[in-house]
Each structure stands twice: as C-alpha cells, then as structure tokens.
Amino acid sequence: MALAEKVLRKINKLGLIPKARRLLPRISFVLALFSIIWLITLPQDGNYRNCYISENALMPAQVNSYFRESEWNIVRGYRDEIHKMENESIETRNKHLKEWLIDLGLQVSSHKNGVANDTLYAIMHASRGENTEAMALVVPWINSDNEYNEGAMALGIALIRYFQRISVWSKNIILVIPPDGEQSLRSWVNAYHTILDDTAGSIEAAIVIEYGKQGDNFEYYDMFYEGLNGQLPNLDLLNTANLISSHEGMSCHMQGISDRAINYENRLKTLFKGILKLALAGSRDVHGHEAFSGWQIQAFTIKAKGTKGPDITQFGRIVDSTFRSVNNLLEKFHQSFFFYLMLSPKHFVSIGTYLPSAVMLAVSYALSALNVILNSGIDINEIPQNITKLLTTATLIELFCLVLAMVIPQLPDDTINIVPTMAQGIFGLFIVRSSKASKTTSFTLIAFALLMIALLITALLIVHFALAFTIGILALPLTFIPLVIEKNRKLAIPCLIVSNPFTIVLIAHSYPEFDDIFLQLVRAWTELQCWTWLVVILGWFSAWLMIAYGAAGIYSSPPTLETKPKDVRETKLEESSI
Template sequence: MAETETETETKSVNSRMRQRPIVRLGFLLISQSVIVSVICCTAGVLALLLLPVLAKNTYISENALMPGSASSMLSHQEILEANKLVRDIASLSSKPSGAAVESRGLIAQYMSDLGAEVNYHKFHLRSNQFHPLHFFSGPGSEAIQDNFSCSLYGVNTVGIVRAPHGDGKEAIVLVTPYDSVRGGVGEALSLGIAYSVFSLLTRVTWLAKDIIWLVADSQYGEYAPVTAWLRDYHTPVFGDLGSLNTEMCDENENIFKLKENSIPERNISYTFRRAGTMAAALVLKVAYRNEHFEDTLSIYAEASNGQMPNLDLINIVNYLGVHRQGLHVKVEKLWSLLESKWLRILGEILESLGKLAKSLNPDWKFGISAPDYVEGTATLASSLYYQALGVPTGPHGAFRDYQVDAITLEISPKYSFNNKDRRNDFLLQGGRLIEGVIRSVNNLLEKFHQSFFLYLLTSPGKFVSVGVYMIAFALLVAPLPLVAASLYAESNDLNPALRKDKKPINSDDLGGLLKSWKWLNSAKRVFVVHLWGAIVSLLPYFISHICDCTPTTNFLIWISLSVLILLILHQILGSSYSHVCEIQSQEGEWALLKSVTISSVFIGLSLMSVINFATAEIGALLIVPTSLLAYPLKLDIKTRSLRSFSRMICNLILGVISFPPATFFLLKGVLDGFEGINAGDFWNWVESLWAWNSATYLYIGMVHLPCWVLCVHILLHSC
C-alpha cells in the first residue's frame, strides 16, 4: 500500500515536470491577467488610433480591368442628344398634371429610338416594419401592405442593350433614380448622362456584357424601386405584370398605361425582361452644392450589415475620376472630428515621431502629416460608423443583398445647373466617367474577386485591410478568456497569486477545478438576463402595433416594460439564486458571476465579428473595459484606498457611457450638438435599425444590453 502511494506521488511529480511550455505559459498569463488586460486594452486602443498611419494606397488587383487604357468614344453628338432629353424632361416637369405619365413615355421613347428593348416594371410598396423573423430571411421577404392603394404603386422604366459579342449570360446595370412627380434639374442631368452612355453602347462593337438601364421611380424613395425590380429580376414571375391589380385602379388607369400613339410598340411591353447575371451596378445621381469650388464626385459604398463592394470597383472610379476627368473624389467623413483639438494634437505627435523615425532611418515610412491624420481619422470613423450601423447609404445596398458589387456615384458640379454653357461639358465629363467604368467591368471574364471585400477607407485612395484593423479587435478581446479563467480559479482558491500556499496550479488542481459545478448558479443568472435581452428585443414589435404614440412615449413604455419583465424573471427563474450566499463565500459568488459574464461577452463579440466586424469593434471598445473593471462598489468603499477609489470612479463612468441610450445621446451630442435632443431620438434610431434588418439591433438587445445589466449587478452586489 505504501509503495502504491509512493508511485502515485512520483507520477504526479513527473506529470508536473512534463508540463508542456504552452501550458505553463497559459497558467502564467492567467495568474497575471490584470497586467495582461491593461497591456492588451491599451495596445488595442492605440492600434485603432494608428490605423490612418498604417493605411495603404489603393491599387488595381485585377489586371484585366485596365481602367483608362482606351480612349473615350463618347462624342459631342451623344451629348447634344442627351441635352435634348434634359430639356424635354425639364419642360414636362413644369406641367401641373400628367407629367409623370408623359415623362415615363418620353424616356421609353428615347430608349426605343436607340433600338433597346424597353419594358415597364410596375411595383407596389412593401411594409418596412419590424418583424423578428425578417432578420433570418433573405431579401424580398417583406410583406405586402394590407391597405394599399393606387397611389402606392410606381412604375420603373427599363431599357436593355444586348451585347453584340456576348452570350447573354452577364450584364452591367446602370441605375438613375428619377422622381417623375417632383423631379428637379439634377435628376434630369443624371438621366442625360446615362442616356449619352446608353446611346453610345448601342453602337459599339466591343461590348461583351448586356447593359441594363433602370430608371427607378423614386417618388416613394430611391431604395424601394430598386429593391422591387431586383426582387422580380431574381424571382420567376408568371403572368403579365401589366395586369397586376389593375382592376383596382381603373379610375387611375392613366397612371400606369401610356397613350397608344405616344410611343412605338415594337420594343416596349409590360412583360418583365431579363438579361444575364449582374457583374456590377452603378447608381448615378447629380446634386448641386454651393460650397464646392470644383467638380466633385462622392462615392457611397456601405450596404446592409457592413457589406462592402469589391475594392477594385471603387479603385476604378477613383482612378478614372481623378486622372481622366479631373474630378475631386471624396468619401463620407465625420465633419465634427475635423475640428477636434485632441485629434489634431495626436496628429502632431505622430508627425513628430514620423520625422524622428525618418531621421534615424530614411527607409522607415512611418510619417504622416497632422492634417492628413485628422482627415484620415474622420474618414475612417465614418466608414466604421456606417458599416456598424448596418443601414445602406444608397440604392446600391439593394444589389449587395444579391451579392452584386455596386456603388452610388453622386456628381456635384461647381457651376449652377442654370449655366447652359457649362451643361454640355458637365454631361461629357460625367458620361466619359461612366463609360470608362463600364468599359473596365466589360473586360472582366469573371466576377470581382481579386481585391478586398473587408476594408475601411481613410480616403478614396487609401484603405485599411481586414488583416490590419482586426489586430485592434483581437487585442481588445484577448484578455477576456484569461480574466474569466483567473476569476474562476480565484473563486475556487486556485489562483496562484491569491492562494495561501502560493503554489502554482498543477494537473491535479486542474482536474479538481473541472469537477466543480459551482459555476452553474452564475451561468443560470447570465442565461436569465440574456433571455430577458431577447424579450426586450421583441418588445418594439408589439409596442408599434398596440400603441400609436409619439417616439418619446414609445421609448418610455419600452423602458418601463423592460424593467418590469426583468424583475419578474428575477423572481421566477432567479429566486433559487438567493440561497447561494449560504453555500458559497460572498467573494466567490460575484467572482463566478463576473467570470461567466466575461465569457458571454467574449462569445457575443466573437459571433458578432463574423456578422459585422465594425459593430464588434465599436462594441468591444465599450463593453470590454466595462466588464473587465466591474467590481462590487461596496468592497471598494470598505477598502478606502486610492486604487479602489479610482476603480470606483471608472466603473461609474463606464457604467453610464456603455448604457446604449446614454451612448447614443452622448455621440449625437458630440457630433451634432446637444440642442434639441429628446428621448424619442433613440426610438427613431432603433426603429431605423430594425426596419433595415440591421444585425446591430440584435447585438444591442441580445449581447450588449444583457452584459451591461450583469456588470451593473456586479457593481451593486451586496458582498
């Protein structure tokens, strides 16, 4: 018997001696989790601030695109015809009635005269209200409005040019939103630019892909007509679209049907016509802004849930716009950050460090000027924000739902639209830009795939790839599993830094740790709170149907019901938790709860990073420090030290900032000013998220808010 015990002890010693280095490193990191957390979180924030410095110049990855390699074929003849269309559209807009029908007929006639196949696409609006199951369904799952009327119908005009050397399997889409009721000169100019290119493409011999020109009826918004057309394009429809519900609109039949003698019937029909698989899509808009002193091209690329088109498509537009047409190309930025003093100071510091690095070694390319850093940060913040928001920034977002690369181009001339001498030059400039982009896409033998799909823009010519900006997120979430393991070991008296015998954890201790089931009570509490978060996420669906109130009232009802449901769930499902204090030590109780909470934060952020990386990045900046610093306030008050006082202040500040409504109002005040802010703004913002099926809404309700509640519970723990 004694020999058996001796052999067992010898084997235990040998097993401890044979521990692998990776296991020893893991135990070391767990025992020093506080230091590791401070280092990783600080490095993560610094890495995020250094992204504009680490941005690289954009480049064309696909050699077949060859932007600008061929001379433009667009001549003044096409521009004269386009200018005639603009004048005809403008004259119809001045008529008090019948302009909508006549403008559609006029556009169809111009298309038909070019030999294109023309058809009308009638669509009806679909409800854009919150429904839980829409988050898990594909595009086109919205329900038809129950109380529809003839006034809720629109008619798109579609023209198709068949490629002379193509097989009809691929197509390029050009979209021009046009409000036939309230259309202005800007929309007429966008039609003129599109028509000049469309006219050219009917005569060229190099075209290998079909060209689809969609004149979207934007009287009900720019997104709805594009979505409706794409839904019918990708869904087989049997029957004549021209007879769809027309029996209900006999009194307003002239809204949809044109006069028989107004257009030739040989190439025009109500039957839906298709071309090949879409290789790319361009949405063209023209807007006049007085603040511009040069012709400006704005690019909008963000789609739903942070989806971005292939970077090569943006690179083509940027190259042709700058080097061929002399346009000032820009992307959206947060203008309030351009006046930030602390950002300017940080830029000056980085500029000084860059000069110092260059003096030490001329080959080091770390430098960036302070103005470039400020502007790059403002652009990066805008790109990160709109990706995290999950709401498309233009009609191009409808194409990304069908995995079609698309962007919206908004051209702003420096001269007024009333300057007729400048109009022809503007039409020629815009037409040659669109021609060059279409010609580059036409050269592709396959879909865009060479360049990046996950990236952040710091300017039209600079980007940060996913391999760079994911470092900041990885550093922020890296301490979470270490701290969770350390707290779990601490609650079971297995933390080497806190054990009375100061012995390191061995395999026997680890085996005993894994056999402990004390964490189940904390896991139940965390599960209950996350169940509450799921219920809170569903409440707006019922509130919006039951209560027809103001946004402020809806927001207050939402908060009241959420608090009431949390109390009810605590009493029903969490009542057995009260006897835990009699079994466990008070310190071990909150430590276990914090350990499981941090684990849920890590899992939630990791899952969100797969769906929308920008949302996970911003969420990590808020919830990771809050969860790591969470500590019972009662214990800090008892300690009465500088460290405990500092931690208590940080916990109170982070607890307020990380609360979703408080975060929204704080950011809105910093960016737009605190004047005029009311509680209903948060309801309107959340309503826009669920209306667009943004996954950010699910993250806020089912990950961020429950974790915040658990952190507050730890702060208010009665230990």
C-alpha cells in the first residue's frame, strides 16, 4: 500500500497523467504501426518454427505405397472414358460412374441438393472397422479454375479401386463426386450430418484433388487449406501430406510460392497472402475443402500444376499415404495446432507468436476512443445527459445495417454488383444531410464506434485472426478523424472515404483477381454460411456510419478553439490562489 502511494505521488509530481493524455493519439498510432511491424518480423530466422509431426501414431511415409506405375494404365483407361463424357450432362456422367462403382462392389448413393445436379458418393466399408469413422476423397467435376477435372476424376476412381485391395483399413473411405467444390459440396456435407440415410460414420479427414487436362505428368502441386470463418485443419494433417510429397520428390507450393525457394521475402509474401486468403475464404478461389468447415473435419485441397515432371500416380500416392497415416489414428486430431500462419510448407508461426499484433490493433482503437473523450474539448459531465440519444442513434444505425445485411443477399446478381457504386452516392448524401447532433453527442458517438471496432477485433482475434487484422488495418483512417476534424475539417472527408468498406470493394474491383468480390462475399454467406459478410456490415460498416454521423454533426457546427488539458503545475497554482 505504501509503495502504491509512493508511485502515485511520483506520477503526480512528474505530471505523467496529463502528458500521457496529450500523447494518446501518438500512442494509438504507434501501436497500430507496431502491429504491422510485429508481423513483418515473424518470417525472420528465430521467430518461426519448423513444421513437425506432433502425433506419433500418424507415422507418415513409413510404409511403401503400391499405387505406382502398375496403376498407370488403369488411370489412363478411366481418363479416356471420362474424357468422352466432357460434353454430356452431369446426370449422364454420374450414371456411367455409378455403374463403374457398383461393379467395384461399393455402396453408391446420391444427394439432390436442390440447387445443382446430384452429388454422387460411394462408400467403401473398412474390413477392420466398425463403421464409426471415415475419410473422404472429394473429386469435383469442375475444379476451381472452372476446368473439367478429368485427371482427378480418373485418379479418384483408380484410387478407390486400389483401396479395395488393401486389408489394413480401419476407417471407411467415401468417394464424393459433386458438380463443383462450392455450394453443391457444402450441401452434401450438411446433408451427410443431418438427413442422409447412407453414411459411413464420423468423417475424420477429407482431401480434395484437382487435376485437369495436364496428361500423364505434372510439375508441382498447390496446397490450399484455408477454411471458412477462420477455421484451419490440424497442422499435423498438412505436415503429413507435405512430408510424404517430399519423400516422393514432389515440389509443394503455398500461395503460389515453391518450397524450394524459401527465403525471408518469400516467407513474408506467403504470410500476408495467407492472411488475405483466409480473410476472404469462401468468397474467392473456392477449392472444396472449405465445405467441410464447421464439422470438425480436417480438410485440404491439392491441385496439380504444370505438364512436365512426376507422373500422375505420384500425385495419387499423396492421397494413399495420407489416408494410411490417418487410418493409424485411434482418436480425432488434437495433438498439433489448429491456429497458425504458414510461412512455407516447412515453416509456420503459432498463435502465441502472431496474436500480439491483433491485440495491439485492438488497444490502438481503444486508446483512440479514450482520446476522443478526454481531448476533444467536450464536458464529460454532459455525456450521461446525452446517453439516451447516443444509444438510440447507435441502435437505429445497427438496425439499418441489419436490414442491409438481410436484403442485399436477396437481390439479383446484377443488382448486387452495382451496390458498392450506389452506396458511395447514397452514404455521401447521408454524411452531408445528416441530422445536426450536439458536439458532445457527436464526439461520444465517434468514441463509441471506435470502441466497438476495438471490441470487434478482440472478439475475432483468436477465432478469426485474419479477418480481425484485415478490418483493423483497413479501418485505421477512422482513428484520424477526431484529430483532423477540429483542425482541418476537409481532411475528415478523405479519411471517411478511404475507410468505407464499399470504397475498399470498388478499389479491389480494379484488380482482376478480385473481380466481383462483393458479389462473391455476399454469396459466400448465403451458399457456404461464411459470416465475413455479416461481420463487415454489422461491425465495420455500422461503426463507419456512426463515425460519419458524428463527424457530420461536428462539421455542421462552428469550429471551436482547442482546449488543452491543464498542466499539473497550473492546477497547483489555482489551488494555492484559492
């Protein structure tokens, strides 16, 4: 107690509280800057970890895979027949495949998803299993490049034929053949866990394969693992597949960067590309593994690229050996990490290492909100008198955003595409013609909105770090508005414009890889249950509207002289004079 009193006296004597109060804007900005610097330093040597297998039972690459050149002609035969079906309807293709799978002795069923064509699936019951656990091999008819998935389909059927000759399986194997890896597969996964009669037990792991028309050989494979709503597969599963491919002499690419070109620059690119891809998972480049998110199923996609190099049977051995490893498990994946950021197929950053960057962002917004209350010149005693109007305004804005979140997905695709452009004019008019709130209410509403973003980042930083970090960085200009609105009001308008989510969408439209990103974001919510759309509208955009409303109220009022907090020495002189 005595030590605390001594510290407090020292703080008061040095005037640290008024100094810290005046430095709040700078501290807030420095914390936001440090959050970015923190991530930039992670790919440096000593800050990341090498990938390893936590679960010893997996034992990857410990057995010899017999899916080799002897299966090559079988794959070719299936591929020739599948090639002839390219121009036929999916119903006709599924009819042929169903006959082949029944001839192999498999239990074949289909699911009508009500949106696209039937999703065909075949169950191979394990000879040593109890029909309680399963693994899924997914082969969509159309891959993520909108290309006929010819090689993968032939490989999938050849693999299930090969699996029947092995008597080691303790888990059932399901071959799933959806029209694509998006809504149709998601519908099948939901139906499998709810309404389907023909099931094979709890699915432990799933692998989606994409192999187009490369022919007999491919150069390398891309691995995709980012699930919906921040979910990631257990790191042991990725490490198992990558270790197997390394033993086979195959090159793996993540985010388009090879595992044979590992340096700081490439690790940094992989890190930030991975964060962006995870933040937008489900809205662009959907490969199929995303459909398994939310059901505790570890899933990833491997995609063959190039035409020269290893043969197609080597690609199949990744699936074979990975399934053999998963087959060894007696329980669900739990040993390794579920929260991580990949720097390469061989390096990763765990949650305890990257989490401080999002924490610093959240604190930055919280300090910015505190700065608005303490340094904006308003009388703090007036805030309780305006609390009813503040809560009413915030509630109305949130209800308006809720209506937008529900109505926009119901619009036709062409209309949804022009919503961001229309929004610029509508919300620009909103800012100009907004009701003239009092200065106290306006600044308090701005502080409340900044605090809301801080709480949003805090709520997401563990379950969806990528989305929390992305929103925190893109909305950062909102923290500058309280600083510029009293000094140079014209600067507040650019800050509002560049921090508007609809502006970000319009800027993204200029890049080919983000074309139709707004439509894809909305459709990801309706088709895949990806709640990024709701977070953006109900969290980021509602906070933006509150700050715009508050800024409009301040903008319409006459400028006032800036009131600086009194220094401790001035306060003592006043007290002594009294």
